[in-house]
Amino acid sequence: MFAFIIRRILQAILVMLVISLVGFSIKNSIGDPVRDLVGERVTPKERAAMAEKLGLNDPFSTQYVRFLKNALHGDLGTSFIYRKPALEVILKHAPATIELVLGSALIIVIFSLPLGMYTALKPRSLFSRFVMGFSTLGVSVPVFLTAIGFIYLFAVTWHVLPSYGRGETVDLFGNGYWQTGFLTIDGLKHLILPCISLASIMMPLFIRLIRSEMMEVLETEYIKYARAKGLSPMRIWFVHAFKNTLLPVVTVFGIQIGIMFAFTILTETVFQWQGMGFMFLDAVQRADISLLIAYLVVVGSVFVIVNTVVDVMYGFINPTVRVAGTK
Amino acid sequence: MSHLLEVRDLEVKFALRFGDITAIDGASFKLDRGEKLGLVGESGAGKSVTGFSIINLISKPGYISKGKVLFEGKEISSYSDEQMRKIRGNSISMIFQDPMMTLNPVFTIGFQMVETIQAHRNISKAGAEKIALEKLKKVHIPSPEQRLSQYPHELSGGMRQRIIIAVSLLTDPAIIIADEPTTALDVTIQAEIMDLLQELCASDNMALILITHDLGVVSQVTEKIAVMYAGKIIEYGPTDQVVTYPVHPYTEGLIKSIPGNVVNPGEDLVQIPGMMPTLTNIPPGCAFNPRCYLRQAVCTKTTPELKDVGNSVMAACHMRYKGDGRTNQ
Numbered sequence: 001m002f003a004f005i006i007r008r009i010l011q012a013i014l015v016m017l018v019i020s021l022v023g024f025s026i027k028n029s030i031g032d033p034v035r036d037l038v039g040e041r042v043t044p045k046e047r048a049a050m051a052e053k054l055g056l057n058d059p060f061s062t063q064y065v066r067f068l069k070n071a072l073h074g075d076l077g078t079s080f081i082y083r084k085p086a087l088e089v090i091l092k093h094a095p096a097t098i099e100l101v102l103g104s105a106l107i108i109v110i111f112s113l114p115l116g117m118y119t120a121l122k123p124r125s126l127f128s129r130f131v132m133g134f135s136t137l138g139v140s141v142p143v144f145l146t147a148i149g150f151i152y153l154f155a156v157t158w159h160v161l162p163s164y165g166r167g168e169t170v171d172l173f174g175n176g177y178w179q180t181g182f183l184t185i186d187g188l189k190h191l192i193l194p195c196i197s198l199a200s201i202m203m204p205l206f207i208r209l210i211r212s213e214m215m216e217v218l219e220t221e222y223i224k225y226a227r228a229k230g231l232s233p234m235r236i237w238f239v240h241a242f243k244n245t246l247l248p249v250v251t252v253f254g255i256q257i258g259i260m261f262a263f264t265i266l267t268e269t270v271f272q273w274q275g276m277g278f279m280f281l282d283a284v285q286r287a288d289i290s291l292l293i294a295y296l297v298v299v300g301s302v303f304v305i306v307n308t309v310v311d312v313m314y315g316f317i318n319p320t321v322r323v324a325g326t327k
Numbered sequence: 328m329s330h331l332l333e334v335r336d337l338e339v340k341f342a343l344r345f346g347d348i349t350a351i352d353g354a355s356f357k358l359d360r361g362e363k364l365g366l367v368g369e370s371g372a373g374k375s376v377t378g379f380s381i382i383n384l385i386s387k388p389g390y391i392s393k394g395k396v397l398f399e400g401k402e403i404s405s406y407s408d409e410q411m412r413k414i415r416g417n418s419i420s421m422i423f424q425d426p427m428m429t430l431n432p433v434f435t436i437g438f439q440m441v442e443t444i445q446a447h448r449n450i451s452k453a454g455a456e457k458i459a460l461e462k463l464k465k466v467h468i469p470s471p472e473q474r475l476s477q478y479p480h481e482l483s484g485g486m487r488q489r490i491i492i493a494v495s496l497l498t499d500p501a502i503i504i505a506d507e508p509t510t511a512l513d514v515t516i517q518a519e520i521m522d523l524l525q526e527l528c529a530s531d532n533m534a535l536i537l538i539t540h541d542l543g544v545v546s547q548v549t550e551k552i553a554v555m556y557a558g559k560i561i562e563y564g565p566t567d568q569v570v571t572y573p574v575h576p577y578t579e580g581l582i583k584s585i586p587g588n589v590v591n592p593g594e595d596l597v598q599i600p601g602m603m604p605t606l607t608n609i610p611p612g613c614a615f616n617p618r619c620y621l622r623q624a625v626c627t628k629t630t631p632e633l634k635d636v637g638n639s640v641m642a643a644c645h646m647r648y649k650g651d652g653r654t655n656q
């Protein structure tokens with residue numbers, strides 16, 4: 001198990017190196033660190049001197065190593081728009097996005113597990129047919145349409161839920177870093193529509209995945225054997241079939257959570273949600289290359305970390321992997 | 328006195344899109360305490376379906392359309408799933424063909440043994456583990472304590488089949504149904520597993536239904552034999568009688584095709600020509616008639632009944648009957 005964890009961590013580091021290299025290459029070719037620091041109102045001569053001082057004329061490899069070193073110390077460049085270190089800007093926006101993703105993940109788990117299992121166990125029932133039909137529809141409707149539809153219904157027509165912003169937030173650690181919306185009624189209300197919209201992208205995928213995995217598992221010999229042993233249907237479904245169904249789903253879930261961070265860009269824009277996605281779009285519009293690259297590196301890291309954690313977790317629940325790792 | 332198990336005129340159908348097909352057509356046999364019955368026949372003859380219909384666990388879309396299964400005199404074929412659960416894995420255990428696929432890969436051996444006992448007995452985990460250990464010893468597993476915490480993939484095929492046999496012993500069943508328990512294993516291990524099953528039946532006075540396509544194995548292990556062909560039992564009787572003096576030409580063919588087991592010395596090893604028909608195109612009359620060397624006009628018209636041919640043997644053949652000079656050798 002230990003060797004398996006080490007191997008996964010080494011792989012994660014390798015992936016991070018590739019991401020940083022890509023990020024740095026982009027920054028190196030189109031970024032303008034001088035402008036990031038002093039803006040556009042300087043003479044060409046001053047700019048040249050400045051560039052020399054910043055080491056911008058050094059060979060690519062030297063600059064890349066410097067970029068890596070700085071990144072390890074938490075320095076991902078300076079944001080031109082905010083006039084602050086890029087990482088600080090991102091971290092400031094991260095809690096909003098993380099809460100959005102967390103809320104959506106929760107909704108996905110709460111709904112797709114029972115729905116996926118039910119449609120697998122009772123595939124012919126009317127409700128299963130309805131769920132499957134609905135999930136086909138869900139896959140084909142783009143997220144901004146769902147979001148706008150929700151806003152129109154719940155905010156504009158019925159006035160039951162707010163349609164933009166995070167509402168009332170609470171300072172979680174008392175140091176101003178993490179404003180959470182999970183602890184107030186108003187904050188939770190504001191979370192509902194954005195979370196459902198974001199969850200609606202992945203939900204049909206998960207219902208279908210869980211359903212098909214479960215159906216496959218139910219056809220196996222070991223399930224038939226469990227019945228021949230006289231176990232109750234509840235035990236067969238929720239102990240024997242459940243764990244085998246969940247194994248492949250957990251991995252996909254890990255990957256999809258990572259991808260959801262990217263999908264937040266759309267959701268956050270529609271709901272005016274002041275998170276990283278919102279910030280990203282702002283950075284694109286105003287060509288804040290340093291901030292964009294920093295975003296790329298941070299989201300890339302989150303993706304890699306989530307995947308590694310999920311893989312290690314998978315190793316713990318799947319005995320076959322555990323042995324493969326130790327031998 | 329009633330028999331331990333009695334299958335009476337069992338008919339099993341599969342509801343397919345184009346209509347129902349009959350997989351088992353009027354099978355009847357009996358089993359007494361401690362008795363061993365062999366169910367033989369080619370692939371697709373309906374052996375497994377017969378085995379599973381005893382515990383009413385035929386895979387969908389199959390169902391029992393006629394006949395009864397009586398266990399200890401009670402008609403279990405009309406039991407609800409809830410009632411049937413108390414019998415499955417308790418009084419009647421099953422052993423499946425492929426030990427690599429039978430155990431759940433994500434649970435330990437101990438877990439899968441304990442849950443089986445707890446499904447049928449009100450007993451603590453520690454108590455159940457004690458029984459599990461005892462049964463593992465009984466099937467001669469080396470270092471049984473260690474096995475409880477192991478996962479199926481850590482064990483070889485032969486070892487897994489021993490464990491599955493141990494699982495089937497957990498509740499001291501009256502009957503074990505073993506569906507080709509050795510087909511997926513090496514030849515040397517096959518013999519070990521068969522020896523073990525025989526030994527256990529003798530020591531615990533358990534009845535065994537051994538499903539196999541290997542007449543050779545059946546003739547060494549069982550006292551009674553039922554030969555199946557295209558969903559029907561075509562010959563049924565004491566094993567030594569059937570193996571030495573086969574009545575139905577199909578049984579005869581099967582025996583002649585076992586190496587070193589030729590009925591009349593000097594004859595060559597022969598394969599029965601042709602193939603068993605699929606259930607959807609069984610010929611009229613006797614299902615075996617296209618492959619039969621005794622075929623007459625009547626064989627293609629009427630289906631022969633299973634009838635007494637003497638020496639406690641029953642056979643379904645128009646050409647062979649009691650007193651035809653062949654069966655009373």
Ligand SMILES: Nc1ncnc2c1ncn2[C@@H]1O[C@H](COP(=O)(O)OP(=O)(O)OP(=O)(O)O)[C@@H](O)[C@H]1O
Nearest residue numbers: 341350369370371372373374375376386387388606
């Ligand atoms: N799930 C099913 N759906 C439809 N037909 C089935 C199903 N299971 C079995 N059958 C039919 O029942 C017949 C008998 O099958 P069975 O599995 O009992 O054969 P068998 O004698 O055990 O053969 P084998 O030696 O290959 O295990 C098959 O030929 C098939 O036509």
Ligand SMILES: [Mg+2]
Nearest residue numbers: 374375376506
């Ligand atoms: Mg079979």
